[in-house]
Amino acid sequence: MRITESASYMQMIEITVPASTANLGPGFDTQGLALQLYLKVKIEQLDSPVDQCIVLSGEGASELPRTKDNLIYRSALFAAEQEGVLLPPARLYVENEIPIARGLGSSSAAIIAGLSLFEALSGMELGQEKLLKYGAQIEGHADNIAPALMGGLVTTCLLPCKRVLAVKQDWPEEIKAVVVIPDFQLSTAEARAALPTSLSRQDVIYNIQRVALFGAALRAKRFDYLSEAMKDRLHQPARQALVPGLEEILNLSGVDGLLAVALSGAGPTVLALATHNLGNIGELIAEKFARRGIKSEARQLAIDKIGRVRK
Numbered sequence: 001m002r003i004t005e006s007a008s009y010m011q012m013i014e015i016t017v018p019a020s021t022a023n024l025g026p027g028f029d030t031q032g033l034a035l036q037l038y039l040k041v042k043i044e045q046l047d048s049p050v051d052q053c054i055v056l057s058g059e060g061a062s063e064l065p066r067t068k069d070n071l072i073y074r075s076a077l078f079a080a081e082q083e084g085v086l087l088p089p090a091r092l093y094v095e096n097e098i099p100i101a102r103g104l105g106s107s108s109a110a111i112i113a114g115l116s117l118f119e120a121l122s123g124m125e126l127g128q129e130k131l132l133k134y135g136a137q138i139e140g141h142a143d144n145i146a147p148a149l150m151g152g153l154v155t156t157c158l159l160p161c162k163r164v165l166a167v168k169q170d171w172p173e174e175i176k177a178v179v180v181i182p183d184f185q186l187s188t189a190e191a192r193a194a195l196p197t198s199l200s201r202q203d204v205i206y207n208i209q210r211v212a213l214f215g216a217a218l219r220a221k222r223f224d225y226l227s228e229a230m231k232d233r234l235h236q237p238a239r240q241a242l243v244p245g246l247e248e249i250l251n252l253s254g255v256d257g258l259l260a261v262a263l264s265g266a267g268p269t270v271l272a273l274a275t276h277n278l279g280n281i282g283e284l285i286a287e288k289f290a291r292r293g294i295k296s297e298a299r300q301l302a303i304d305k306i307g308r309v310r311k
Helices: 071-083 106-122 127-139 145-150 188-193 201-220 223-229 246-250 278-290
Strands: 013-022 031-045 054-058 090-096 153-158 164-169 176-182 258-263 270-274 296-301
Touching: 013 106, 013 145, 031 106, 031 145, 031 176, 031 296, 071 090, 071 106, 071 127, 090 106, 106 127, 106 145, 127 145, 127 164, 145 153, 145 164, 164 201, 176 278, 201 223, 223 258, 246 258, 246 278, 270 278, 278 296
Parallel strands: 054 090
Antiparallel strands: 013 031, 031 090, 031 153, 153 164, 176 270, 176 296, 258 270
């Protein structure tokens, strides 16, 4: 391994990474949309290592590790190992707005922040292809990684060689996002364990049709098709047992301004797309959770079009 010195005079660098919502119904491990909730990391290079190298505030501050076991630091060390580099010590000041284990891409944001930490400390630019590849290797899929890095709506394809193909698409200004965040965590591992091991040909065709329709409907501004285009038979039915009230929420229809509803990533957060009436839509979904004894918070979020920012 080589020791980097190019970052030895680095001034304080700040990295900002957005939250994201993945799948958007049928696009399992394929589609992701960046949202304006952020993970912010300031980097201070040190002369010598310290045990408590991370100062945390915001979401997860009481539960996340403050050592190199933190996912941000582990991701930087993963890149360092891949590139054959020894990183100089640093302290991180982390301010997090993204709820942990709620289906809003908190781990992908941390991974992109960590890979960006590697770039800052090493003085090396990984480039988009390596950032996506390393991010997907750490996370296991790229549907949240890509929008966290690139912003906007991104469709991804993971190749057998571990390369990630990613295409960013313009998001219509007319469509707004509401997320309703239940007051409980659901790990991605637990949510994936609930998935079926096989699907019928009929169900596979069902999802393929709707993934294709989703992109086509956005491009053609046929927003009235989105309700059908965001239906799914792969993951959402299996996860209804893990998210009380989800079945009823997914079947919402006839609500003024509402275009479509889906589970956000692995859940338990629910995503609603709408043109207007966002406040009432959020309250309606929150009421469905409340009837099951679950507290939740509705937030209206703008779409992040930029992705990761370094300054």
